Each structure stands twice: as structure tokens, then as C-alpha cells.
Amino acid sequence: MSGEDRRAFFRGIARSAAEMAGPPPQPLPEADSPGASGLSEAEVERYSRQLVLPEWSEQAQLALRGASVLVVGAGALGSPVASYLAGAGVGRLGIVDSDDVELSNLHRQPLHFTPDLGVAKALSAAAKLRFLNPDVVVEPYQARFGAPMLEGADLVVDGSDSFATRYEVNAACCAARIPLVEGGVIGLSGLVMAIRPGESACYRCAFPEPPPPGAQPSCAEAGVLGPAAGVIGSLQALEALKLLAGLEGALLDAFLQVDLHDHGFLRVAVSRREDCPDCGAL
Amino acid sequence: MAAHALDVTDVTCPLTWVRTKLALERLEPGDELTVTCNPGEALENVPRSAAEAGHEVRVEGTRVRIVRR
Numbered sequence: 001m002s003g004e005d006r007r008a009f010f011r012g013i014a015r016s017a018a019e020m021a022g023p024p025p026q027p028l029p030e031a032d033s034p035g036a037s038g039l040s041e042a043e044v045e046r047y048s049r050q051l052v053l054p055e056w057s058e059q060a061q062l063a064l065r066g067a068s069v070l071v072v073g074a075g076a077l078g079s080p081v082a083s084y085l086a087g088a089g090v091g092r093l094g095i096v097d098s099d100d101v102e103l104s105n106l107h108r109q110p111l112h113f114t115p116d117l118g119v120a121k122a123l124s125a126a127a128k129l130r131f132l133n134p135d136v137v138v139e140p141y142q143a144r145f146g147a148p149m150l151e152g153a154d155l156v157v158d159g160s161d162s163f164a165t166r167y168e169v170n171a172a173c174c175a176a177r178i179p180l181v182e183g184g185v186i187g188l189s190g191l192v193m194a195i196r197p198g199e200s201a202c203y204r205c206a207f208p209e210p211p212p213p214g215a216q217p218s219c220a221e222a223g224v225l226g227p228a229a230g231v232i233g234s235l236q237a238l239e240a241l242k243l244l245a246g247l248e249g250a251l252l253d254a255f256l257q258v259d260l261h262d263h264g265f266l267r268v269a270v271s272r273r274e275d276c277p278d279c280g281a282l
Numbered sequence: 283m284a285a286h287a288l289d290v291t292d293v294t295c296p297l298t299w300v301r302t303k304l305a306l307e308r309l310e311p312g313d314e315l316t317v318t319c320n321p322g323e324a325l326e327n328v329p330r331s332a333a334e335a336g337h338e339v340r341v342e343g344t345r346v347r348i349v350r351r
Contacts, residue, residue, distance in 0.1 A: 039304070048300045054335060058304050 038062070043135070047089055060245035061089060065135075067244050068092040070153040072145050072169055074125035075099075076224060077159030077183050079111040080233030081240070085157070086129040086136045088241055093129060096141040096149060097121040108226035147172040157181045157240050159233060163210040170195070170203040174278040179243050182255075183236040186222050190232035193255035194239040198282035200252035205279065206270040228260050284310070289318045290328070298324040299331045302348070306337065309350045317346040 038058055039047070043065075050056045069090050071082045074097035086093055101109075101116045101124050109121075116124040122140035129138045141149055145165055150156065156178055158169045166182065173180040174197040182193045182203045195202050210216075235256065242250040257266040274280050288305045290298040302317050309315060319325040321344055329346050333339045338349040 038308075044300060044304065045297065048297055051300050051304065052296045058307050 039065075043089070046133075046135075050088065055247055056245070060247070063245050064089045064241070065091045067154045068094070068152050069240065069244070070094040070096065070149055070156045071159060072096045072156065072165065073159035073161065074109075074111060074121040075105065075159060075161060076108040076226070076229035077185060077233040077236060078125065078157075079109045080230050081157045081159055081183075081237045082125060082129055083111060083132060084234065084237035085240060086133045086138070088237075089133065090136060090244065092137040092139065092152075094139045094141060094149060094153065095122045095125050095129070096143065096145050097125070098142065098144045108224055108229045110226075110230070145169055145172075147176070150176045150178055153178055155179045155181070155240055155243055157183070157236050159183060159236065163216065166203065167210060171278045173197055174202050174204075174282065177282065181236045181239045181243070183232050185224055185229045185232040188225055188228045188260040190228060190258045190260075191255055192232060192235045192239060192251060192258070194243060194251040196243070196252060197279050201254075201270040201272045202276060202279040205273045205276045206255055208273070208276070225260075231260060232258060283312045283314060286313060286315045287318070288315060290324060291318055291320045295323050295327055298328055302328055302332065302346075303335070306332075306335075306348065306350050311350055313350050315348045315350065317348065319344055319346055 039061055043061070044051065047061055051058070051061060067090050069085055069092070071078050071093060074082065074095050078095070078097065082093055082095060099121050101112045101119050101121055103117060105112060106114065111125045111128045112121065120142045122142045126138045126140040129136060145160065145168060150172055156169060156173050158166060158180060160166055160169065166184070170180065170182065173195070177197045180195040182195065184191045193203060193206060239251050241247070253271065254267050254269045257268055272279065286305065286309060288302060290301050293301060298319065305315055317328055319328050325344060329339045329341050332346065332348045336351045338351070340347040
């Protein structure tokens with residue numbers, strides 16, 4: 001079997017399996033719910049290892065179920081972000097990516113497999129996420145990020161790979177006052193920041209100007225180790241859960257600088273800027 | 283103070299405590315929840331977890347009486 005045949009074969013299997021999994025399900029019937037508006041028995045079991053945490057509660061789980069999160073980028077950061085948020089029980093996930101899966105993506109983007117080569121990343125990611133948790137409504141956007149996608153979103157997690165998109169997402173989230181978790185990774189280093197527009201410093205408060213063109217190598221030019229992206233994306237997912245469930249300790253008015261060469265985690269405090277063009281007027 | 287009952291003999295750890303924890307979350311402070319446990323793991327873990335969460339706990343046979351804090 002040639003490589004192309006093998007890919008087509010696996011793609012067929014994946015498609016059949018996705019069809020078997022069916023459309024995104026409607027909310028579960030409440031017949032087996034312990035409480036009228038509470039979690040079903042199946043949900044209690046699925047989420048038992050987080051429900052058991054002292055920090056977590058049925059209310060936190062219900063807040064997640066009622067939440068809509070937009071994940072910008074279905075790549076190295078978006079893969080762990082979307083996987084953990086779907087697994088945790090976020091009710092609706094929008095997945096934004098305009099690219100197709102390429103062979104050079106696979107070492108760091110665990111939502112995509114070799115049979116997905118050539119498939120739109122947003123669709124490839126959505127298929128895996130529906131397998132992971134059929135209770136989550138997954139909406140793929142095979143497009144570049146645009147502010148209209150924020151309609152109905154309670155939170156945005158940015159896993160894009162360019163400064164231009166990052167500033168665009170920050171500005172759009174500030175304008176719509178939607179909480180945002182920013183992230184970036186390159187080589188073995190990265191950065192994470194949680195933002196509540198109008199209440200805490202935004203990405204542009206922390207970094208008023210993007211680096212000049214050519215000063216910052218892109219991930220494609222500089223390279224990145226998959227697990228480093230996994231660490232940063234996982235931290236973003238964690239911050240997203242904290243914001244959605246109202247947990248204490250969100251990374252607000254600060255960014256976390258992570259250097260995995262020597263396992264350095266540095267929390268850098270930042271303040272809102274009155275003259276910030278994105279959030280200063282809020 | 284209302285009294286409530288819960289039977290967790292049909293599940294195993296950690297669902298025994300998860301079910302108990304969720305039931306307690308729905309009660310008012312001071313309400314009492316009586317949890318029927320299987321001897322062994324559940325009867326050891328449920329009272330311990332409830333005490334660690336700050337609730338008042340009393341074990342009577344296979345019944346764990348928990349007063350929500």
C-alpha cells in the first residue's frame with residue numbers, strides 16, 4: 001500500500017468513526033440527574049477526578065458546561081488547550097485555524113495524526129475533540145481569526161503563532177470585554193498571561209509594541225520542541241479553567257515566563273496602562 | 283437543620299466521596315447528611331475526606347453522619 005493509499009484508508013476509518021460518533025449531542029436528559037439542574041450521573045463519573053478536588057464543585061462544573069470558549073489556533077498550543085478544555089467539560093468550543101495539517105506539524109500538535117495530512121486543522125481538531133467528549137459542542141472555523149467569532153464567547157484562549165494575530169485578538173477581546181488567556185512558545189521557552197479586560201493588564205499593557213519585523217523569529221524559523229509547547233498550552237488551559245470556574249490564583253496583572261532549559265518559572269508583575277490603546281479607555 | 287440520606291454502596295472510590303461531596307454542596311450549613319457506605323475503603327475514605335473538608339463527622343456502623351460546615 002502506498003503512502004497515499006494508506007492515508008486515504010486511515011482517513012476513511014476516521015471519517016466512519018466520526019460519523020458513528022454522530023452530531024454534537026444535545027444536553028443530557030435530567031432523568032438520571034441527582035438534582036433538577038445538576039449534573040447527570042454520567043457527568044459525575046466523567047468529571048469525578050476534578051469534582052473530587054476541594055477547589056472544584058458542582059457549581060464550577062456547571063459553569064464550565066454553560067461556557068463558550070474560542071480557541072484561536074489548532075496547533076501546538078491549541079492542541080493541548082482544546083483537549084484539556086473539552087476533557088474538562090466546557091460546553092462549547094470554537095476552534096479557529098485557516099491552515100491544513102502538514103507533516104512538519106505533527107511533532108508538536110497532538111490533535112493531528114499522520115492520516116490527517118492535508119485536512120483542515122480546524123476540522124481535524126474538531127473530530128478528535130468530539131471523540132474525546134461528545135457532550136461538548138465543537139464548532140470549527142476554517143478561517144483566520146476575526147472579531148465576529150467572539151459572538152457569544154465567554155473566554156478566548158489564543159494559541160496563534162504570530163504577533164500580528166496576538167495583538168489583533170487582544171484588541172478584539174478588550175473591545176468586547178471578553179477574558180483572554182494569551183500564550184506563546186518558541187524553542188524551549190514560552191509565556192502565559194491571563195487577562196480580564198478593564199480589570200487587569202492586557203497583553204498590550206505588558207508588551208506595548210510588537211517586536212520589529214525580523215527581530216523575532218517565527219516558530220517555523222526558530223523551531224520548537226513539542227513538549228515545551230505542551231507545557232505552555234497546558235498552563236493556558238489551566239488558567240482558562242480558573243477564570244471560567246472562578247478559582248483563585250489566576251495569572252492576572254502578571255505574565256509567567258517559562259524557560260524549560262533550566263526549568264525556570266518567573267512570574268513578572270505588570271500593571272494596566274492608562275494610555276493603552278486596547279484597554280486604556282475601558 | 284434538615285436531615286438527608288445518601289447511599290454510596292453501589293459505587294467505589296473516588297465516586298463514593300464525589301457523590302458525598304456533591305450532596306453536601308447542595309445542603310445548607312448545619313444540615314446533616316447520613317451516608318451509607320460499604321465496609322472497607324468507602325467507610326475509611328468518606329469520613330476522612332469529610333473531616334479534611336472541615337465537616338463534623340460521626341461514624342455509626344456503616345453509616346457516616348456528616349454535619350455540613
